[in-house]
Amino acid sequence: MNSRHISASPFLGPGAFIKQRQHRLDAATKPFLARGAAIARCASCLLAQSHCLCPWRKAFAKPIAVDFILLMHRDEFLKPTNTGRLITDAFPASCYVFEWSRLTPDPALLKLIQDPGRVLSLLYAPTEFSRDAPLAENLLALGHPSTETSVSSLPHPKTTVVILDGTWRQAARMYNHSQWLWGLPCISLSTNPQQPLKFQLRKASAEHRFSTAQAAQALLDTTQEVDAATHLGHLFRVFQAHYQASRACQPYPLTASHDYLGSGPQGAPSHFEHKTP
Ligand SMILES: [Zn+2]
Numbered sequence: 001m002n003s004r005h006i007s008a009s010p011f012l013g014p015g016a017f018i019k020q021r022q023h024r025l026d027a028a029t030k031p032f033l034a035r036g037a038a039i040a041r042c043a044s045c046l047l048a049q050s051h052c053l054c055p056w057r058k059a060f061a062k063p064i065a066v067d068f069i070l071l072m073h074r075d076e077f078l079k080p081t082n083t084g085r086l087i088t089d090a091f092p093a094s095c096y097v098f099e100w101s102r103l104t105p106d107p108a109l110l111k112l113i114q115d116p117g118r119v120l121s122l123l124y125a126p127t128e129f130s131r132d133a134p135l136a137e138n139l140l141a142l143g144h145p146s147t148e149t150s151v152s153s154l155p156h157p158k159t160t161v162v163i164l165d166g167t168w169r170q171a172a173r174m175y176n177h178s179q180w181l182w183g184l185p186c187i188s189l190s191t192n193p194q195q196p197l198k199f200q201l202r203k204a205s206a207e208h209r210f211s212t213a214q215a216a217q218a219l220l221d222t223t224q225e226v227d228a229a230t231h232l233g234h235l236f237r238v239f240q241a242h243y244q245a246s247r248a249c250q251p252y253p254l255t256a257s258h259d260y261l262g263s264g265p266q267g268a269p270s271h272f273e274h275k276t277p
Contacts, residue, residue, distance in 0.1 A: 012092070046080045066159050120160045
């Protein structure tokens with residue numbers, strides 16, 4: 001994916017989340033009063049200005065073998081707690097961002113999902129939903145008969161994972177009202193016998209204990225994108241440290257994840273500068 005293509009799409013690239021968020025704000029008929037709505041926030045990372053995350057929002061320096069389609073509930077664009085946007089920060093050339101629509105899904109989204117050059121799957125356990133969906137127990141097996149083959153060694157088709165970003169109830173509703181998703185095999189990370197995960201995604205999503213970014217991190221681990229998973233994990237931990245310190249009205253601690261993103265071997269500059277609204 002070249003940079004010209006990235007900049008030409010409002011759904012891909014470093015600014016995709018903010019562009020789609022602005023679209024949501026423009027379409028809103030009433031203000032969204034999230035917790036902490038009165039706090040002066042950075043217009044780029046949405047955290048309190050005193051706890052701005054932007055200097056550490058660095059992209060992973062290498063291409064990854066997986067494309068993500070982040071299909072977001074409209075509320076997620078407005079929540080400072082949303083972590084799906086960290087996936088776009090880490091992999092701007094590999095993460096498409098769309099607002100979910102029950103009645104009018106974006107044509108660009110449908111085109112991606114119907115792209116014959118992609119092998120698509122959905123990151124959620126099918127038993128979470130009221131409709132049955134085919135189950136892909138191992139992402140490495142998607143579209144390929146051998147689970148021994150690394151995704152990164154397969155140039156075509158492109159492994160593409162749709163992530164429903166919302167609360168568990170919202171994600172279930174999004175799925176049930178999106179007929180164009182029903183044919184996709186669902187990834188059940190918790191049932192991968194080859195590489196046990198650090199947590200059980202299905203249980204996590206039900207209890208709201210783990211985030212969208214952590215789910216993507218776990219998925220990358222299963223696709224042998226270990227370095228990319230590590231990068232996203234550091235980004236999540238910095239986000240978590242800043243957000244929690246902000247809520248506690250305390251300075252954020254500088255952690256090993258700050259060091260990694262500040263001077264690590266990934267070396268990519270931050271795309272983002274602190275912005276006041
Ligand atoms: Zn910021």
